[in-house]
Amino acid sequence: MAKKLFDYQLDEPVEGFFLLKDSEVRIAKNGKKFLAINFQDISGEISGKFWDASDQDVENFQAGRIIHLKGKRETYQGNPQIKIQQMRLTHAGEPQEVQQFVEHAPLNTQTMEDEVNQFVFAITEPNWNRIVRHLLTKFHADFFSYPAAKKNHHAFAGGLAYHTLSILKLAKSVADEYPHVNRPLLYAGAILHDMGKTIEMSGPVSTTYTLAGNLVGHIVLIDEQIVEACQQLKIDEQSESVLILRHMILAHHGLLEYGSPVRPHIMEAEILHDLDELDASIQMMQTSIGHAEPGTYTERIFAMDGRNFYRPTHDQTKGDLDGHASQD
Structure with missing residues (x-):
């Protein structure tokens, strides 16, 4: 072999x-x-x-x-x-x-689609549910096949949906622990937050950034799609529910210097930003650790301030960490 x-x-x-x-x-x-x-x-x-x-x-x-x-x-x-x-x-x-x-997500497309749909059912606010369903349908094929980035985290086929699903699972745990969190809003924001990458990037093979991706970026691109969806679905785009949902997406990078037009001003927006950072960091570390032998350091991870990470000699997770070879 x-x-x-x-x-x-x-x-x-x-x-x-x-x-x-x-x-x-x-x-x-x-x-x-x-x-x-x-x-x-x-x-x-x-x-x-x-x-x-x-x-x-x-x-x-x-x-x-x-x-x-x-x-x-x-x-x-x-x-x-x-x-x-x-x-x-x-x-x-x-x-x-x-x-x-081509490296693939650990879960196949059908499994990710089924699990994401379960979270859609839990979005009980009518406007959010209709917008999410509309955009999931519009970008369905690309959403479940694109990477979440050209490099760094979840940069493999299906990585966008896999990253989204990971955040949804984390969001459920947070909402279970803190009952005052608006669960439907957090789920809707999680599903939509990176969907603009289906416009920002070229696809899962030899990924590049499109002209729109370079000049506009995925945050603004999906915000435009939300507004367009409201117009098609006859939803008041200036209603509080829509503005709150748009804020979730616009604020999810957390800081202006990281590309967000606004900083989080809603609790759920802050949570989404934190979960996004957490999942991206864990995936980057997990991939690098999977490439290192126990008792050695990983390569330096550019997106984590150039740090490398030590893999302890007692680490028994070699088989679980190596690669993302699952195929559809």
Whole structure:
């Protein structure tokens, strides 16, 4: 059985077929072009540099293509890296199906859809329920197949729905513990908070940001969709219920410098922000810890202030933490 990317140990030769998740042309100090690449398979992704890239190399090695790689597993500034020795496009009879190299959510689409729908039933406020149902229907296919980010947390196929479902489960625990929390509002906000990423990003394979994603961003994009839904459903968009729901989405990044137009001014908005941060952080740590051996440190996690995390020697969760290989 062929090894996966993260099966290779430090200084071990690497050889196999992998997906080019990213491939960006850059200029080295000597003025020559090189490609900054992220190789991917179902175990995750590792970066590499293809030096002295010719125009033909740039044409051949584009994001979304499958290649055969020979190289060596190394580290650079605390992060795993592949030293590329040889790289070529696949030939006839070799792997051609991109989906077999794409990391997937641990739950399949049908399971996530069924579980999300159970939370929709608990949204008893009529306006929130109608808006959520309308937008879930409109963005259904993308919502259950897109990643939650290009990089960092839940950056795998189905990651958007999986992240949303994780927050919903956390929200239920919070609402069970604190009865005064507005459960329907918290659920509605959780389902909608990142749905704008279906417009912000290009899809689950070799994900990039769209023009709207770069210039507007997912928070404003889904807020616009809520207003449009109100118009189509004949709901007063200036009613308190709609304004409160919009506030949940607009405030969920917590701080203005993190992209939120407003800071949370409703208890449920603050809770949603906290749960969003919690789930994203745990997923990033869990993924990195799954790539580390007991008794060693993980790679540095850029989105967590560049910190790395120690995996204790008594950790027995290796099988549970490795990868997200479940398929639909």
